[in-house]
Structure formats: C-alpha cells, structure tokens
Amino acid sequence: MAEQSFPEMALLAQVVAEDSTEAPSFRTGGRGSQPTAPARGTEDSKPPPLLSRRNSILSRRSSFGMIPGSRRPSIGPWMFHRRVSFSGLPILQPILKTRLGNTYRMGPEEGCKFNVERVQRVLEGTLASALESTVYSPQGSAPLAQSLTELLQSRAKQVVPPRYKLVCHVVLGQQGQQSLVVASRALWDPENDSFASATFSNASLFAVATVHGVYFE
C-alpha cells in the first residue's frame, strides 16, 4: 500500500529480525497489552486496516485523511507517512519498546553453550563446498564475500543454541606472494561467549571465516 511508510517498513524488517532473538513468551505478552509496533509485525503481514481501534490508540494528534469515507488527500510527498499533522509534516512514530517478563536466568541452560568444535566443523564444511572451484576475480569476489557471510551465518544459526547473538566475519583474498595476519580480541563473558574460525585456500584465493557467539539475556 502506498500509505505504508518507508521507516515503518524498515522497522518491521528490524522487528522481524529482532523477533527471532526474543523468547517465545514475548508474543503472548505483546498482544495482551497496548498493540505495539512489534506485535503488529508478528500478527499480520498486510498493513492493518484503516478502520480499527488501533488508530485511535496510537494517534496522538488529529491526522488528515485517516477517517474512512472522507475526502482522500492527493498524493504528495507526505503521503508516504502514515501519520500526518495538520501542517502537512509527517509525524514520526516513536519506536515503542517492548517490555519482557523477567526470566531470572543468569546464563545459558546446562548443555546449551556455544559449541566451538561443532561450529568450526560447520564453517569448514561450508567454506570447502562453497569455494571449492571458485577462481578469484576482482569484480566477482566482493559479492561473493557478502553472500558467503550470509550463508555461514544461516548455517551457524542452525547449530548454535538459542539466545546467542552471532557476528560472522569473512576475509577473502587473492592468493599471491603476500602474507596476512588476522587477529581478534573480545571483551565478553568467557564462560558463556566464544568464537570459532576456519580457513580455506586453493590455487587462486584464500578465505578466513570467524563466527563469534555472544550470549544475550
């Protein structure tokens, strides 16, 4: 719908990504209370209908053209924003923060920690299969590196326990006569957080992949 604002689309995309990091209990909690932006994102994939209680709860000022049956305003630059003030300037909705119930957890459950060997095996396998017969090319390697990180991240997500945030980093280079050192340090909780890394090289390129897992409660 043209009325859907672009910032809201970005927010929804963020929210869908955030959603997967939150505990499942969040969803029922969100719906019971005032309908917040995240709840809207999980409930329906279409934009909510104009005629609903939601509009009256969320709108802070009178907005122009939101009453159904009234004169539809003409398309203008402000039309991209859902809420418009009387002066014609867009009203930016504040990002509503969800409040989660207290889980009283201090760390991950028993046996649910970041398993370094498992993730390392997954990284090695993915790198080998993805880069086996690839030749380095200056134009092609930039998108290749990006798609590789996304692929590694999705594979790592499958083996990493819940409540872990992941940072996946790939260095891809041409095989030449140079040397390279990749180092990393982190300030985190050494009992719960860890990282795994793997390397791959063939005749024309080399790749170093690292995945850091940070526990989040």
Place this chain on the structure above:
Amino acid sequence: MIFNADEAHNIVKECIENVLGKADYNHNKVNQWTAAIVEQSLTHLVKLGKTYKYIVTCAVMQRSGAGLHTASSCFWDTTTDGTCTVRWENRTMNCIVNVFAVAIIL
C-alpha cells in the same frame, strides 16, 4: 542506547596510528602489532563506560598488488548493537579493523 560509530572510529584510528605509524611491513613483528592494535582499541573502548560487549578484529596484509575483501553479517538487535570499520594503509601494508559492539542488559 545506540552505538556511536564515530566515536569508535576515532578511537581505533588513533590506536592504529600509534602502533603502525611509520613502520614498514615486517613479518616478525606483525603478530605483535595486531595484538597491540586490538588490545589498545579494546582498552580505550572500555573506557567509554558503555554497557557493551566488544569484539575487535584486525587484519594486516602486506601490499603486493593482491586483492582482499572482507565481509561480515551479524545476527543481533539492530536498535542497540552496531559496528564500525576502519581502513588504514601506508606504503607497504594495509590494515582493516572491525569493531562489533553487542549490547547487554544489566
């Protein structure tokens, strides 16, 4: 609480200048340099006093005409977490430092 990337950028740039400054690529010293860059950046970031966990990675490569690409993807809360990348080079080497900041709730 949003991650301030500019602040982090300045901190890291200063650390790199301190360590690599006028040096030329030296295979024996590279390990020392990367460790120093990373440790100093981390110490300075901690001094900001924000409630973040930090991950700092540094890649130093000799300049020999070969190409290099780095990419990263992160699964986190985009409203509070952030990243910052600093590229630095001199006549004989390239240095890329990434800072990832992951928020914690106290």
